[in-house]
Amino acid sequence: MPSMNPDGFEKSTEGGCNGGHRTNANGIDLNRNFPDQFSPNRKLNIQPETKALMDWITSGHFVLSANLHGGAVVASYPFDDTPFHRNSGTLSRSPDDATFQMLASKYATAHGIMAKPGYRCYEREEFEGGITNGAYWYELVGGMQDYNYVVGGCMEITIELSCCKYPNSEKLPDYWSENKESLITYIEQAQIGVRGFVVNGEGDGVVGACISVSGISHNVTTYKYGDYWRLLSPGTYNLSVHHADYESVVESHVVVPDGPGIELNFTLFPLSQNSLINDTDTNLEVDPDTIKITENVPHDYNYHDYNSLKDYLGYYHNKCSNITSLYSIGNSVQNRLLYVLEFSDMPGEHEVGKPEFKYMANLRGDDAVGRELLLLLVKHLCEGYLVDPVITELIHSTRIHILPSVNPDGFEKAFGEYKKMGEIVYDFGDAQNNVRGVNLMTDLQPEQNHLYQPETQAVLDWINNTPFSLSGILRGGHPFAVSYPLYWYANNGYPNTDFTDAFQHLSSVYVDSMKSQGKINKCGNSDKVSPRGWITNGYKWSPSVNTWPDYEYRNNLCFELTIDVSCHYFPSEKNIKGVWESHSQSLVSFMSAAQHAISGIILDRDGRPIYNASVQIAGRSKPFSTTELGEFWILVPPGDYMLIVGHLFYHTQAANVTLTASGVMDFTNMTLESRHVTQTSSTRPLLVILLALTIALILVVYCSLCLLWLYYFFFVSLYSWRHPKLARVRREIKRMKQKKTMRTNKDGFHRVNIESSSDSD
Numbered sequence: 001m002p003s004m005n006p007d008g009f010e011k012s013t014e015g016g017c018n019g020g021h022r023t024n025a026n027g028i029d030l031n032r033n034f035p036d037q038f039s040p041n042r043k044l045n046i047q048p049e050t051k052a053l054m055d056w057i058t059s060g061h062f063v064l065s066a067n068l069h070g071g072a073v074v075a076s077y078p079f080d081d082t083p084f085h086r087n088s089g090t091l092s093r094s095p096d097d098a099t100f101q102m103l104a105s106k107y108a109t110a111h112g113i114m115a116k117p118g119y120r121c122y123e124r125e126e127f128e129g130g131i132t133n134g135a136y137w138y139e140l141v142g143g144m145q146d147y148n149y150v151v152g153g154c155m156e157i158t159i160e161l162s163c164c165k166y167p168n169s170e171k172l173p174d175y176w177s178e179n180k181e182s183l184i185t186y187i188e189q190a191q192i193g194v195r196g197f198v199v200n201g202e203g204d205g206v207v208g209a210c211i212s213v214s215g216i217s218h219n220v221t222t223y224k225y226g227d228y229w230r231l232l233s234p235g236t237y238n239l240s241v242h243h244a245d246y247e248s249v250v251e252s253h254v255v256v257p258d259g260p261g262i263e264l265n266f267t268l269f270p271l272s273q274n275s276l277i278n279d280t281d282t283n284l285e286v287d288p289d290t291i292k293i294t295e296n297v298p299h300d301y302n303y304h305d306y307n308s309l310k311d312y313l314g315y316y317h318n319k320c321s322n323i324t325s326l327y328s329i330g331n332s333v334q335n336r337l338l339y340v341l342e343f344s345d346m347p348g349e350h351e352v353g354k355p356e357f358k359y360m361a362n363l364r365g366d367d368a369v370g371r372e373l374l375l376l377l378v379k380h381l382c383e384g385y386l387v388d389p390v391i392t393e394l395i396h397s398t399r400i401h402i403l404p405s406v407n408p409d410g411f412e413k414a415f416g417e418y419k420k421m422g423e424i425v426y427d428f429g430d431a432q433n434n435v436r437g438v439n440l441m442t443d444l445q446p447e448q449n450h451l452y453q454p455e456t457q458a459v460l461d462w463i464n465n466t467p468f469s470l471s472g473i474l475r476g477g478h479p480f481a482v483s484y485p486l487y488w489y490a491n492n493g494y495p496n497t498d499f500t501d502a503f504q505h506l507s508s509v510y511v512d513s514m515k516s517q518g519k520i521n522k523c524g525n526s527d528k529v530s531p532r533g534w535i536t537n538g539y540k541w542s543p544s545v546n547t548w549p550d551y552e553y554r555n556n557l558c559f560e561l562t563i564d565v566s567c568h569y570f571p572s573e574k575n576i577k578g579v580w581e582s583h584s585q586s587l588v589s590f591m592s593a594a595q596h597a598i599s600g601i602i603l604d605r606d607g608r609p610i611y612n613a614s615v616q617i618a619g620r621s622k623p624f625s626t627t628e629l630g631e632f633w634i635l636v637p638p639g640d641y642m643l644i645v646g647h648l649f650y651h652t653q654a655a656n657v658t659l660t661a662s663g664v665m666d667f668t669n670m671t672l673e674s675r676h677v678t679q680t681s682s683t684r685p686l687l688v689i690l691l692a693l694t695i696a697l698i699l700v701v702y703c704s705l706c707l708l709w710l711y712y713f714f715f716v717s718l719y720s721w722r723h724p725k726l727a728r729v730r731r732e733i734k735r736m737k738q739k740k741t742m743r744t745n746k747d748g749f750h751r752v753n754i755e756s757s758s759d760s761d
Contacts, residue, residue, distance in 0.1 A: 004049055005030055017071075017164035024049055031067075032140065034147040038081045042141070053144065057152040063229045064103075064190040065148055065156035070165035073114050074127045075104035076158040080134035080143040082353065083397065086669050089607045091352045091629075092135035094149060095218040095345075102233045103189055104131035104157050110185040112178035121163035134158065153220050155231055193232035193256055196265040198222045198241055206243060206268055214238035217322040217345055234258040240321075241266045300376060301577045303368055305415055306336055306408050312375055313341050313404075320382040323347060323395055329403070330458025333435045336408040338458050343381050343400040350399065353601065355594040355633050356467055358401040359587075360459070360548075361474040363440045364432040365410015368418075369566040369579060370474025374404040376580050377587050390588065398594050401466075406455055409435045418570055432569075444546040459548075463556060469633035470506070470594040471560035472587075473548060476571070478564035479530040480514075482507040485560070487538035487547040495539055497553065498620040505637040506559055507535040509593045513586040538562065557624050559635050561590075596663035598634040602626050602645055603671050610647055610672060618642040618654075645670055 003009055007025040023029050024047055033050040036042060046054075077100035079092035094100060108115040108130030115130035127137075134140060148156035159182075162175055198209040205226025210219045213230065214237065222228045230239075234257060240250045246268035254264060298304075298312040317326040325347035328337040342348070350356065359377070361370030381400070384391035394400070405411055410433060433439050434453055443456040452460065484503035486495040497503070511534050531541060538549065542562075552558040566579050602613045609630025616623035617634065618641070626632045638661045646652035650672035 004053060012166050014166055015164075015168050016166045022165075031144055032142040034142045034144055035151070036081055036142045037079075037146065037150050038083045038085070039141055044142070054147070054151075057148055057154065061223050062148070062152060062154040063231065064186075065145075065154050066107075066159050066186060067144055067156065069158055069160045070162045070167070072121050072125065072160035073111075073119065073130070073163060074137075074160045075107045075114065075131045076134045076137060076145075076160065077101060077104045077131065078134060078146050078149050078156075080140040080146050080158075082135050082139060085141065086139060086601075088136065088138045089601060089603050089609075089669055090135050090139070091133050092139075093133070093346065093349075093351060095216045096149075096155065096231075098235075099193075099231055099233045100155065100157065101131065103155065103186070103231075105129060106189055107157070107159060107182045107186045110182040114178075114182070149218075189231070190229070191260045193230050193261040194237075194239065194254060194264050195229045195261060196227070196263045198226045198228065198243075198266045198268060200246070201267065201269050206246065209241050209243040209246070209266075209268065212240045212242065212322060214240070214321045215325070215348055217347070219322070232256045232261070238321075239264070241268065243268060246270055300379065301372075301580070302573045303372060303415060303418070304375060306412060309371075309375070309404060309408075310339065313339055313378065316378050316382045317341060320385060323385055324382070329462040330454060332407070332409045332455050333453065334409045336412075338403065338406065338408070338455065340401050340403045340462075341378055343395050343402070344398075345396045350467070350629075352629050353599065353631060354397065354399050355469045355597065355599070356399045356401065357591050357594045358403065358463075358466075358468050358471045359474065359591075360403045360406055360471070362405040362407055362411055363473065363475075363548075364477075364569060365407045365412075365434065366414035366432050367476050367569045368411060368414065369476040369569065369571055369576070371404045371411065372576050373474055373565060373580055373583060373587070374402050376584070378402055378404075380584060380588070390592070394588065394592055398591060400591060401468075403459075406459060407434055407440050410440075414570060441548070442544055442546045444548065444551045463552065463558070467627045467631065467633075468552070468556065468558040469597065470591075470635060471552060471558055472510075472590060473560065473562045475562055475564050476566040476569040478542065479567060481530050481534050481536055481541055481564045482510050483536050483538040483541045483562045483564070485538055485547075485549045485553045487550050488543060488545045496537070498622045499553075499559070499636070500537075502636045503559060503561070504535055506590070506593055506635060507561060510561070510563060510586045510590045511535055513589040514582065557622070563590075593635070594633075596635065596638075596659070598636060598641065598643065598657050598659055599632060601630040601669045602632070602647075603630055603669055604650070605671055605673060610650065613645060613647040613650070613672070616644045616646075618644055643670075645672065647672060649675055651675055 005024050008021050008023055008030075011021040011025075013021075026045075026047060028045065028047050030047060030049055033044065033047055034054070035044065077097075078094045082090045082092040105115075111130065113119050118126070119130075120126045134143070134145070143158075145156040145158050148154045161179060162171075167175070198206045198211075200206055205222065205224065207222060207224055207226065209222040209226070209228075211221070211228050211230055212219050213232070220228055220230050235255075237254045237256060238250065238252045239254050240248055242248045247270075249266050249268060251264065251266070254262075256262065298308070298315050304312055313326055317324045320343075323343055323345060325342040325344070326339065327342070328339055330338050332338065344351075344354075359374055361374050362368065381391055381395065385395055386392055413435070434455060436453060438453050438456075440453060440455055443453055444460075445452075484500075484507055485497060488495075514534075538544075538547070547562075549560040549562060552560040563583075565583055566575075571579070598617075602610045602615070604610055609628070610626060611628045611630065613626040613630070613632075614623040615626060615632045615634065617636070624632050624634055636659065638659050641657045641659065643655045643657055644652060645655070651674075653670060653672060655670060
């Protein structure tokens with residue numbers, strides 16, 4: 001399709017490089033007129049040209065597409081927009097980011113100059129490899145390439161062909177020469193990845209079957225003949241096929257080569273014909289361990305030993321593979337893996353600007369109730385996705401990590417004792433530690449030579465390398481309370497922090513969502529009663545040294561709370577359901593609080609993120625540090641704040657920020673000016689002075705040489721001329737200077753006249 005906007009083209013003028021008539025006849029920019037996934041409530045005046053394209057995109061079964069632009073020389077890939085709607089500098093990766101980058105690179109490298117290092121249309125605009133993420137370059141709301149991918153299921157990139165939008169026609173042969181090979185190469189990419197047919201037992205095509213790729217939350221569907229195309233970059237994948245009327249089929253370890261793809265056909269059998277289905281190997285390898293995925297739904301409201309826990313996590317990871325990632329952060333003393341199940345719309349990777357949240361439980365071996373609540377939370381998130389709008393938005397906006405058991409060895413020992421006791425509710429003090437007798441709740445000794453337990457070291461490596469901003473530890477054995485740092489203080493009194501108000505606000509988010517507030521104020525015969533309001537300082541409630549919340553605050557500025565969920569560490573199984581019903585809503589609400597933060601990205605003047613910049617709220621002494629991507633999150637109550645941002649190599653800047661009760665913030669990315677650049681301009685007057693002094697010195701030397709020459713000429717030469725010893729020499733010189741004139745007469749003889757002058761001394 002050569003032209004989407006013929007009316008606008010007729011108004012344009014050849015040689016116009018600034019795109020003065022980019023709109024249609026109604027004055028609407030058509031490449032900002034499509035529905036946008038990140039702005040669903042935006043009011044749109046859909047133009048007839050846009051409507052025609054939308055109908056075409058959704059009715060045609062396009063696999064690959066490109067739209068050609070002018071104004072730069074680069075291949076841009078989705079997404080063009082972000083949830084934050086910032087001007088530029090924010091990477092907005094699609095689920096198929098690796099494939100999109102490969103497609104853009106294929107075009108750029110086959111181009112004459114697009115991928116050439118150093119080539120640019122404008123001084124500050126250079127694209128590495130000739131490609132760029134659309135939103136990182138500049139954000140565009142309502143673009144066509146995002147609509148093609150999200151709604152049409154077609155992978156589209158935007159190709160900027162020339163620095164000038166409407167160049168003179170005599171330059172067209174050059175542009176054709178530069179792009180001809182790239183255009184053909186790009187068309188060939190429609191054959192990459194996996195393609196084939198999905199048929200039923202009778203060989204008829206199955207229409208509308210869903211083709212899923214594990215780890216990529218973007219599916220394609222089969223067409224009217226059961227045919228499908230799934231573009232993928234080279235690699236090994238697990239594919240599955242789903243249809244409401246048929247049994248699902250999984251194909252593991254599918255190897256996609258570089259170049260033309262492979263053909264992979266599937267046969268589906270109706271749900272009523274389970275006996276016809278061959279056994280399918282659905283084992284998934286997770287790190288060094290293997291979890292067997294079965295169709296048996298795990299049991300709820302009972303305790304799960306290590307093997308049952310693996311099966312439980314594996315089941316829900318397989319059920320929600322498009323939004324989960326199952327991984328291990330390390331091993332226990334007895335080599336049990338510490339499993340983490342991640343929830344995100346792009347599992348397995350950190351997205352720029354998306355906060356990271358974590359829940360941990362079972363740090364004491366006999367502290368089992370939190371472990372079971374987190375398993376139930378896994379089920380709740382998986383089954384609530386795309387059903388419950390709160391959970392759906394939570395998974396889209398926050399990367400959630402759930403670690404049900406930090407001390408699996410201790411749990412196995414305590415669980416063995418529990419099974420012996422049956423329904424007797426008891427707290428197993430001798431099983432609280434790991435198998436080496438170390439309390440993992442307080443293993444964070446500050447001594448330099450302290451040897452951490454393997455479980456502690458695994459968690460330390462995890463939290464020190466992941467930019468968590470909010471966290472919760474679930475604990476039993478206490479009346480209900482939410483406590484916050486600090487848990488130990490060397491001086492007298494209750495230790496507060498610079499962010500006590502923030503900790504109290506976050507605690508209130510959990511407490512306010514409790515369905516059964518105040519029902520349990522006292523545990524048995526214990527004198528320990530829940531604090532008024534159920535929110536308390538950790539030192540006042542349960543003083544402990546070297547705790548995880550204190551470590552997270554002091555070292556990583558992650559706000560971590562301890563949530564006491566049950567009077568007993570290991571309550572009877574019949575009580576688990578009641579505990580879950582009391583806390584389920586609060587567990588979700590607390591995760592949502594990760595979005596209510598002052599957040600942003602700190603960049604340099606070239607749009608590159610600044611690592612380890614200091615971001616401080618005026619009046620608070622403890623600064624936050626930016627990540628390697630320049631990000632920061634500061635969880636504070638709603639209000640007006642002044643941010644002070646600085647770095648050793650950049651000038652400090654300040655910005656006023658307002659955080660509303662809904663978490664909306666009027667702050668955008670901040671750009672810092674390099675100290676090196678400014679110092680260069682400030683030293684310019686000094687350089688001018690030095691240059692002037694140098695020139696003056698040269699003039700002084702030159703004048704001195706001139707004076708010496710004059711001295712020699714007028715003094716030395718004159719003295720030598722009048723000296724008596726040189727009189728004879730002077731006379732000889734005069735004789736040699738006598739002029740002899742030769743005149744020739746008419747008969748050819750020479751007549752010589754000798755003129756002499758008198759010798760006058």
